[in-house]
Amino acid sequence: MTRQVDLARRLNVSQGTVSRVLGGQPGISQKIRRKILAAARAAGYRKRQARTPRPQTLIARATGVICADIPRHDEWQARLLDGIIAAARETGHEVIVSAHANEDLPRVVSRGQVDGLVRLMCQDDYERTHLTAAPVPTVSILFPVPGADVASVDHFGSARELGLHLGALRPGIAAYVGHAYPIGQARFAGVRSGLEQWGAKVPPELVRMSYALDADKVMPLVGELLDLRAAGRPEHQFTLIAFYNDHLARHAARYIRERGLRVPEDIGVAGYDDLGLPVARDLRLTTVHLPLEELGAEAVRRVHWRLRNPGAPPIHWLLPTRLVEGGSVLRRDA
Template identity: 35%
Template sequence: MPVTLVEVAARAGVSPATVSRVLNGNYPVAEATRQRVEQAVRELDYVVNAHARALLHSTSGIVGVVLNDAADPFFAGIARGIQTAAAGTRRLSIICNSEGEPSQEFAFLDLLRGHRADAVVLVGAAPEDEEFRTESAARAKGLQTNGTRLVLCGRPAPSPSAPGDVVAIDNEGGARAITQHLLDLGHREIAYLTGPAGRTTTTARFVGFRTALEQAGVPLDQGLVLGGDFSRRSGQLAVQNLLAAGKRFTAVAAANDLMAAGAVSALREAGLRVPQDVSVVGYDDLPTAVDVWPALTTVHVPLEEIGRLAVELAFGGSGMQTTVTAPTHLVVRDSTAAR
């Protein structure tokens, strides 16, 4: 049978209320008393009953994290930041992988609401779809009614009135900066590899690329814009298709580092040198960016800091809809050169 709080109290020679105060840390207790209680907890191997605590205190100690792709190092980096910050508040992080499917995301939200999660953090781009936004706003209000704080990472709020905070990423600004870097090096024929169509991150990064070209007076060649899905393989296939079609380009700008790595692989297979023949840039500054040869010029996104900010907003925010933008910056390495 599990050890009870009453048994801990008896071992420590204090009341059950005193044990509860020590475990919750929400009431002053004499140091000698606290040490006796903690020793009794260790000796009896007592574990707090989370369900009982939730019923008593209207808190579960759970932070739900819903990711588009748990295997992607971009999402893993943010999840690491969330988990570390949540652990600092003595809360348990539960990671849910939606695989980018709206129906799965909504199912996880409903499950986390049923478990009375203290907070839910949604990480990753959202579909640019009115039905999805309407449904998301309804789920946000349901979570609020349940006492669960909602934070969105890397996606906008579904509506101005929807409850929840936002940790935004300056995707457009970062894409403008890295495109300007290529333009400053003299590149004018720049291939662009996009992410999945109809996703907020994909759109913002492409807008930044297009805006930089427009400001430089360089026309956008739609024949040099190919779709991908943020995977390494899609970047490799896109560049292979460009080469097979005989397209002329001196640089490749990929919407993330994984696709950029695939682009480098395809160029090498074709006997082209990076950056002497073709420059390549990515986005996100994942750990793999320095493992690619040559090391990848990219846009740094502070992934763990984004996770930490999400937890801060969840438990230290005003309760109103607040947006904090995580800055990005250009990281120049060896995969780009003057034309």
């Protein structure tokens, strides 16, 4: 499989020059353009079919490149990218990362200049109804996307396992703070199901769902719950708050302590993700391990599989999760 970088080395030009010529962009001398186009045709590149006239462009039958479309770069996404890059080495691909900017598709994807696409959608993207299907094999991580395979986890089932563990610790009454989008609803339903299996109560007035995941927007909701508890009504005396993810749980644990309550002695805190960061020196979260590196790696492997099985129907793969028992929740008296 001849990649653009291979053509560039062979012709003693930059990869950027090759990319511009194959993309039909101006600014390259006719001599160099003809040399690159001739070498590309010999390597198996073909003309792009376009509905309207445009400068001559060529796309590769196999570029050796996969695009990773990631909404932002933080610890969560960094672990995902580690898995993507590691698996790309296994499959013989290089990875280019698109800075996701709420556009339907990265340009290199819409132009067919990569072999495949790995997408991590934002929750806002997930709600959009006009998402464009990619012209290359695509695997979406966590969220369903039109025409794409999906690598995900069982959000309800994994959250229910967490709820069963928490319920066995006899919290009596529990509160929940989560995300209002579908994955958040699935996690909440799972946690509540597990808790209720052990007889714990999750009253509707102790549930807060937000469309935002920023801590500064969610902590006021935690404050509302603490105010209800402080009011003294027996049905609001919760001893546990479960959260949509570890990020919110860590912030909440500090916030609860700032309010003069002890974690986990007065109120236990549980999360979801297992980012591995302690809440404080003396406290690690009880949570669910989301296999981020494995999700990224599996997405690349499935793009590779799809290249060899283009006619197969879209498939939804579920990766296993596991419970992580930290010290942020204590057993209560029965």
